[in-house]
Structures are given as C-alpha cells and as structure tokens.
Amino acid sequence: xxxxxxxxxxxxxxxxxxxxxxxxxxxxxxxxxxxxxxxxxxxxxxxxxxxxxxxxxxxxxxxxxxxxxxxxxxxxxxxxxxxxxxxxxxxxxxxxxxxxxxxxxxxxxxxxxxxxxxxxxxxxxxxxxxxxxxxxxxxxxxxxxxxxxxxxxxxxxxxxxxxxxxxxxxxxxxxxxxxxxxxxxxxxxxxxxxxxxxxxxxxxxxxxxxxxxxxxxxxxxxxxxxxxxxxxxxxxxxxxxxxxxxxxxxxxxxxxxxxxxxxxxxxxxxxxxxxxxxxxxxxxxxxxxxxxxxxxxxxxx
Amino acid sequence: xxxxxxxxxxxxxxxxxxxxxxxxxxxxxxxxxxxxxxxxxxxxxxxxxxxxxxxxxxxxxxxxxxxxxxxxxxxxxxxxxxxxxxxxxxxxxxxxxxxxxxxxxxxxxxxxxxxxxxxxxxxxxxxxxxxxxxxxxxxxxxxxxxxxxxxxxxxxxxxxxxxxxxxxxxxxxxxxxxxxxxxxxxxxxxxxxxxxxxxxxxxxxxxxxxxxxxxxxxxxxxxxxxxxxxxxxxxxxxxxxxxxxxxxxxxx
Numbered sequence: 001x002x003x004x005x006x007x008x009x010x011x012x013x014x015x016x017x018x019x020x021x022x023x024x025x026x027x028x029x030x031x032x033x034x035x036x037x038x039x040x041x042x043x044x045x046x047x048x049x050x051x052x053x054x055x056x057x058x059x060x061x062x063x064x065x066x067x068x069x070x071x072x073x074x075x076x077x078x079x080x081x082x083x084x085x086x087x088x089x090x091x092x093x094x095x096x097x098x099x100x101x102x103x104x105x106x107x108x109x110x111x112x113x114x115x116x117x118x119x120x121x122x123x124x125x126x127x128x129x130x131x132x133x134x135x136x137x138x139x140x141x142x143x144x145x146x147x148x149x150x151x152x153x154x155x156x157x158x159x160x161x162x163x164x165x166x167x168x169x170x171x172x173x174x175x176x177x178x179x180x181x182x183x184x185x186x187x188x189x190x191x192x193x194x195x196x197x198x199x200x201x202x203x204x205x206x207x208x209x210x211x212x213x214x215x216x217x218x219x220x221x222x223x224x225x226x227x228x229x230x231x232x233x234x235x236x237x238x239x240x241x242x243x244x245x246x247x248x249x250x251x252x253x254x255x256x257x258x259x260x261x262x263x264x265x266x267x268x269x270x271x272x273x274x275x276x277x278x279x280x281x282x283x284x285x286x287x288x289x290x291x292x293x294x295x296x297x298x299x300x301x
Numbered sequence: 302x303x304x305x306x307x308x309x310x311x312x313x314x315x316x317x318x319x320x321x322x323x324x325x326x327x328x329x330x331x332x333x334x335x336x337x338x339x340x341x342x343x344x345x346x347x348x349x350x351x352x353x354x355x356x357x358x359x360x361x362x363x364x365x366x367x368x369x370x371x372x373x374x375x376x377x378x379x380x381x382x383x384x385x386x387x388x389x390x391x392x393x394x395x396x397x398x399x400x401x402x403x404x405x406x407x408x409x410x411x412x413x414x415x416x417x418x419x420x421x422x423x424x425x426x427x428x429x430x431x432x433x434x435x436x437x438x439x440x441x442x443x444x445x446x447x448x449x450x451x452x453x454x455x456x457x458x459x460x461x462x463x464x465x466x467x468x469x470x471x472x473x474x475x476x477x478x479x480x481x482x483x484x485x486x487x488x489x490x491x492x493x494x495x496x497x498x499x500x501x502x503x504x505x506x507x508x509x510x511x512x513x514x515x516x517x518x519x520x521x522x523x524x525x526x527x528x529x530x531x532x533x534x535x536x537x538x539x540x541x542x543x544x545x546x547x548x549x550x551x552x553x
Contacts, residue, residue, distance in 0.1 A: 021518065022513075022517065022518060023517055024516070024517035024518075024519075027517075028513070028515040028516045028517040028541070029515065029517060031302060031303050031515075032302060032303055032304075032305045033302070033305070044519075050532055050533050050534045051532075051534065052532075052534040052535075052536055053519065053522070053532075053534075053536065056509055056510070056521065056522060056523075057509070057510045058510070058519070058520045058521070058522070059351075059510050059511070059512045059518070059520035059521075060510065061349060061350060061351045061375075063348050064347075064348045064350065065350065066350060066351060066512060068512065068518070068520060070518070070519050070520060073519045073522065073532050073534065073536060074532055075531065075532040075533050075534070076533070079532075079533060215350055216348075216350075264350065265350075266513070266517075267350060267351055267352070267512045267513045267514075267518065268343070268347070268350040268351065268352075269305065269306055269343075270305040270306070270391065270515070271305045271306070
C-alpha cells in the first residue's frame with residue numbers, strides 16, 4: 001500500500017501534515033508522539049523579527065470550533081533557524097515553514113534566510129485575519145497575491161505554497177492568481193473571520209474584536225473551496241479546514257487535495273493527526289485502494 | 302513521552318457550595334502531579350473542542366481532587382458525572398508552585414483557592430491561608446484547617462473580615478517569609494504590590510483562556526519582565542511557562 005505523495009516535487013511519506021499555528025514547531029507535541037509519523041510538520045508562522053502578537057483573550061470556543069486572534073506571536077527567523085529547524089531535523093519528516101510578514105520586504109527577508117536552510121517547502125501566509133498589515137491584506141486581492149508570489153518565487157530556493165484566505169468571493173480566481181505568478185502549490189483554507197460577544201460584559205470576547213474561526217464547523221466550507229480551487233489550477237493543493245477524522249481528510253483528498261493538514265483537532269486530541277493517517281490506511285484496506293494518489297480528486301468525476 | 306488523553310474514573314463528584322463542585326478522579330498520572338499543576342479535561346460532547354484547564358486541589362497516589370466552578374456548558378457537563386463515569390484528560394500540565402521555606406502565606410480568592418490546598422499539605426513550615434469569598438457560601442475551609450491557620454475575608458462581611466484577603470492579612474498583622482496567591486487578576490495585582498511593599502517573595506498562579514494547554518498555540522500569554530523562552534518577546538505562555546510565575550517577573 002502506498003501512502004506517499006509528491007507535493008511540488010517534495011516526497012511526503014503520507015499526505016498528512018499539521019496546520020500552521022496549531023503545532024508550534026513541534027517541540028510540545030513531540031512529547032506525545034514521534035513526529036516521524038507525519039508526512040510533514042508545518043510550523044507556526046515566522047517573521048523576519050520577533051512578533052509580540054495580540055493582547056489576551058486570544059482564544060474562544062464556539063460550537064464545533066474556536067476563534068483565535070493570536071496575532072502571529074513568533075520568535076523571528078534567527079531563533080527559528082538556530083533552535084526550531086535543528087529540532088525538526090531530528091525527525092524523518094518534511095519541514096514546511098509558514099512565512100509571515102507585514103510587507104513584501106519582510107516576507108522576502110524570511111524567504112532569503114530560509115534559502116540556505118534545510119527545509120523542504122515554504123508556505124506563504126497571505127491570509128492571516130488577525131494582523132492589520134500583511135496577512136489578509138495581501139490574500140484577498142488577486143493582484144496583490146500575484147505580486148507577492150512573483151517576488152517571493154524569484155527569491156525562494158524551495159517550492160512555495162501560497163496559503164489562501166477563504167474570506168473572498170471567488171476562490172478559483174485567487175488560486176489562478178497564485179498559479180499564474182509562479183506558485184508551486186496552494187494551501188487552503190485559512191480561518192474564516194468571526195466574532196464572539198461576551199453577553200455578560202457586552203463586549204467582544206476577544207481582545208482583537210474579531211478572530212479566525214477554525215475547527216469542524218468550517219469543514220464543509222473547506223471541502224467546497226478545495227474542490228473549486230483544485231478545479232481551477234494544475235499546481236498541487238494542500239487542503240485544510242476542520243479536519244478531525246480520516247473521513248474529513250479523505251473528503252479534501254477526493255475533492256482534489258494532494259496533501260491535508262490537521263489543525264484545531266489537535267487541541268481536542270493531541271493524537272488527531274496520527275489517527276487520521278491510521279484511518280486513511282484503514283480506509284484504503286477496506287476499499288482495496290493500493291495507492292493514495294488514486295484518490296486525489298477522485299470525487300471530481 | 303507523555304500520554305495523550307488518559308482516562309480517569311470518577312470516584313465522587315458533589316456540590317460543596319452553590320455552583321462549586323469537588324470531583325475525586327482516579328487518574329493514572331496522579332502520582333506525577335505537583336501542587337499548582339492542572340489537568341485539562343475533555344468534554345464528552347465533541348462539539349466542545351477545547352479541554353478545560355482545572356487546577357489540582359488534592360493530589361494522592363492514585364487520584365486527584367479537582368474543585369471547580371460551573372462556568373459554562375463544559376463544566377456543567379463535568380458536574381453531572383457520577384461515581385464510576387470516565388473522564389478523559391491531559392495532564393498534569395504547567396509548572397506548579399516552588400516549595401519555599403519559613404512561614405508561608407497563601408492567598409486564595411474564590412475559585413483560586415483549590416490549588417493552594419495541596420500546597421498547604423506539602424509546605425514544610427507553618428502556613429497561614431487567607432481565603433476570600435464574595436458572600437456567605439464558603440468552601441474548603443475545613444480542609445485548609447487541617448494544614449494551616451485560616452483567615453477568612455468576605456466582600457459582604459458575612460464571614461471573617463469584611464473586604465479582601467489582604468484586608469484579612471493586615472488585620473492579623475503578622476510577618477511571612479513567602480507568599481503564594483491564586484485568584485482573579487485584580488487580586489493578584491494587589492498581592493504583587495503587597496509583596497513588593499513587604500519585601501517578601503511571592504508566587505502567583507494565573508488563569509487565562511487556553512486552547513492546547515501544552516504551549517504550542519500561544520493562546521494564553523502574560524506579559525513578563527524578562528524575555529520569554531519561546532518567542533523572546535516578554536510574553537510567556539501561562540499553560541507551559543506558568544501558570545505559576547514569580548510576582549517580580551510577571552506584568553499584570
């Protein structure tokens with residue numbers, strides 16, 4: 001049985017990675033399971049310098065989901081290269097580094113720095129809803145996506161994945177913009193912008209006001225958008241959004257995703273990503289599927 | 302490696318004051334726990350994704366006691382558990398209280414009291430506990446009395462000193478060698494100022510909304526004087542670097 005997939009030329013032992021921001025750089029969850037079980041680890045977003053992030057409260061639970069407005073607190077690329085990359089290199093898994101910035105120059109600085117590092121893929125976060133500049137400001141305008149993709153493609157040594165925002169009217173247009181500018185892959189969906197109000201205090205619960213909605217509640221939106229985006233481009237799709245079970249991951253694969261990230265589900269069960277891998281294997285056995293690649297886009301008819 | 306989602310068995314779960322429950326849980330990892338650490342409890346209803354961090358009130362070889370307030374649907378679910386029911390958890394998590402020498406003053410506000418009980422049991426020197434409540438619904442006082450001298454403060458004056466825990470401490474007029482506190486942030490802020498005035502080291506246990514409970518998501522942070530170990534931006538993780546911080550080191 002073959003579970004391995006090739007994502008933009010990078011061979012993953014299975015199609016499952018972690019969703020950026022839910023797994024740090026793996027140190028914490030490595031206390032619970034062997035990271036070598038994963039197809040790849042996708043790190044939390046890293047910027048050119050440390051970011052302090054937003055005030056608390058930063059998280060709130062919602063029905064079958066959660067809102068977060070962390071604001072991309074991160075240690076910056078120097079600490080990341082000194083500490084986090086050597087940590088991850090101990091494991092037999094691929095490394096996908098999520099890159100964030102306020103402006104094109106900041107993304108560029110990180111991408112250039114990573115070009116000399118032993119990491120496999122760069123996921124460019126042009127869709128974080130919780131930072132005022134950068135993030136979603138790039139990710140909701142196809143021309144801005146094109147411009148940043150072009151600039152970073154010119155600087156990056158590794159394949160680049162553009163992480164798309166679901167907070168747009170036409171996801172296919174955004175996917176095509178990334179592809180036409182030279183992206184090696186796309187990932188989606190980032191979180192949906194949401195809000196929760198504390199009725200006792202009569203104020204928004206999150207200090208940031210709005211936050212990004214994730215978890216099983218958004219999974220059907222993810223399936224729809226992966227289906228539409230995968231139909232619009234030839235580059236591979238990394239699907240994510242509310243994946244908790246193997247069936248959830250298979251939906252995204254059948255919709256056209258080559259690989260799938262497990263995110264918020266890890267908070268509900270630290271073993272979620274591993275269980276998804278085991279469940280895909282069991283599904284393939286049950287259905288006599290010998291190669292997971294045969295399932296990619298198989299629901300598209 | 303630590304275990305993910307261990308299963309405990311409820312031995313007893315009862316309301317000890319209106320809306321406040323005490324649960325004894327037979328737990329495989331109870332013996333590893335230290336005072337000031339917490340368990341993150343998973344809901345059986347999968348639509349409630351995030352585990353609830355609950356402090357450990359008593360730690361015994363094969364069980365922990367958690368005293369918790371019903372604050373929403375998740376804790377309401379826990380409060381309905383009966384003897385023999387199972388409950389999944391992750392833990393013990395967090396750093397816990399350092400055990401200090403000399404006469405210790407423990408300050409607990411409301412649902413901040415429970416983690417101080419196990420600390421009172423383990424401290425080597427004399428212990429004074431000041432327990433603060435809103436009104437007449439007192440809890441855990443008899444348990445504390447086994448291990449400590451107990452002072453009581455209530456906001457409405459229905460028991461003990463009218464006012465907060467520091468009012469009760471000032472009324473008693475003694476000196477202490479080390480202070481430990483857990484309670485709402487305004488109380489912790491006042492304790493920090495009090496400890497500075499008195500020149501006594503103090504340890505504060507913080508509460509914050511958490512997601513992962515492990516230190517991965519950066520959902521729960523507190524400002525710190527020094528660079529934090531994770532992001533180096535003076536923003537430490539309450540779940541992992543805490544929940545207990547030195548009063549000098551934390552910004553409230």
